[in-house]
Amino acid sequence: DNCARWLGPGDPESLSAALATRFTQVFEREAEGVWFAPGRANLNGEHIDFHGGRCLPMALRHGTYVAAAAREDGLLRVRTLDSQLDSGIIEIHDDAGSPAEANFPSWTTYVWGVLQSLRECDPEYDELHLRSGFGADVLIRSTLPIGAGLSSSASLECAVALALVGTGSPLGEEHGGEDFTRALTDELRAVLAQVCIRAETEYVGAGTGGLDQTASLRGAAGKLVSLDCRDFTVKRSDISFLLRDYRFIAVETGQPHELADGRFAARRAESEAAAALLGVKQLREALPEKPKKPNVELTLEEFDRLVDEGGDLGGHDAGACRRRLKHALTEMLRSEKIHKLLFGEAHGVDDTAEMIGDLMAGGHTSMRDYAEVSFEVADRMVETALSAGATGARLIGGGFGGSVLLLVRKNRVDAVTAALTKLSEQLRFLDAVPSAPARAV
Numbered sequence: 001d002n003c004a005r006w007l008g009p010g011d012p013e014s015l016s017a018a019l020a021t022r023f024t025q026v027f028e029r030e031a032e033g034v035w036f037a038p039g040r041a042n043l044n045g046e047h048i049d050f051h052g053g054r055c056l057p058m059a060l061r062h063g064t065y066v067a068a069a070a071r072e073d074g075l076l077r078v079r080t081l082d083s084q085l086d087s088g089i090i091e092i093h094d095d096a097g098s099p100a101e102a103n104f105p106s107w108t109t110y111v112w113g114v115l116q117s118l119r120e121c122d123p124e125y126d127e128l129h130l131r132s133g134f135g136a137d138v139l140i141r142s143t144l145p146i147g148a149g150l151s152s153s154a155s156l157e158c159a160v161a162l163a164l165v166g167t168g169s170p171l172g173e174e175h176g177g178e179d180f181t182r183a184l185t186d187e188l189r190a191v192l193a194q195v196c197i198r199a200e201t202e203y204v205g206a207g208t209g210g211l212d213q214t215a216s217l218r219g220a221a222g223k224l225v226s227l228d229c230r231d232f233t234v235k236r237s238d239i240s241f242l243l244r245d246y247r248f249i250a251v252e253t254g255q256p257h258e259l260a261d262g263r264f265a266a267r268r269a270e271s272e273a274a275a276a277l278l279g280v281k282q283l284r285e286a287l288p289e290k291p292k293k294p295n296v297e298l299t300l301e302e303f304d305r306l307v308d309e310g311g312d313l314g315g316h317d318a319g320a321c322r323r324r325l326k327h328a329l330t331e332m333l334r335s336e337k338i339h340k341l342l343f344g345e346a347h348g349v350d351d352t353a354e355m356i357g358d359l360m361a362g363g364h365t366s367m368r369d370y371a372e373v374s375f376e377v378a379d380r381m382v383e384t385a386l387s388a389g390a391t392g393a394r395l396i397g398g399g400f401g402g403s404v405l406l407l408v409r410k411n412r413v414d415a416v417t418a419a420l421t422k423l424s425e426q427l428r429f430l431d432a433v434p435s436a437p438a439r440a441v
Ligand code: GAF
Pocket: 045, 046, 047, 048, 049, 050, 151, 208, 209, 210, 211, 212, 259, 397, 398, 399
């Protein structure tokens, strides 16, 4: 029998109402609203967003809820209800520098970083500008497992961005509730994604690439996002035909990951050394508009030739740089193939699923052997899921921990989850349902 542990997303309306009630207890005043931003699962395109590659994420039903009310004294008072992180209200004074310097818990830097970054928002978008002296009381609750490779950090940033804009900007003053969500055009969402990306790269100091924030702010219900990271344009593909017979399931490995812990940055630096040797800023430039396998092979040969000639890799190991390069280029190719599958000629449901499944398997192998960000539990889970009848399985996110994404025919879900639960009863499953992006709730 199957005792798989499922992690439900909860009901947004009740979660929002409960958070507003808690807000009143915690801050002894009423919240002006509650905002939500989802986590994401990425079908393909890992470790290539910062190289201008194509990513294929979906926004999840699980994410971060933020209740907030404005303050006019510039003070930021924040609290999380996550039992592992909660240490009561934390007061961040605007002129006191980064919370990290004050030894506040690391999650507070994300909140503070979004506030700083919003203040530097492109002057063209004055509807997003926070009034001077703006501060806020902020209460946070997440339905995403933290550090599970499902973008808990980005979903926190995006939910906070909406809450701050919702309480402190002209857009928020003019529009409340559903009206606020409607007023957030795709253009404004793209601007807010950049705000959150800057919060993470400049204020938190994690050199990530923008996939997560874009998925959270610009995903769509029932749709997979095809994100071209050269210019952050998105196309959305309705995959409801696939979801009639198949399910995407994320399985949390129980091994948490930290993007700010240095290993992610080390992998990125090796791939950037390869790019520099090839004379490009981002590795996507090393491939033509419509890349094919021979283009990947030629680029690898070119890399080998440059290494043989004594080319400069900034002190990085040539073998490691080559493996990062190979991962990035083949991952880009897999993304283009899935993009073509979704937007090109239609195939039958099972054929489409099989083709996506094969590409997922290729993606996992590449994460394991070339990006070298996988780990034993994830490898075993992928193998087990595939032998138990999953159509596709791969590690997603930054790696070194996190989650595996499965594509499973509905009639095989029980068999697959039972086989995985036999591996470890600690695993947690969540339905990866492509859902609406960040919004007021
Ligand atoms: C993390 C990063 F935040 C993203 O930008 C992306 O690089 C991903 O790892 C790997 O694809 O989620």
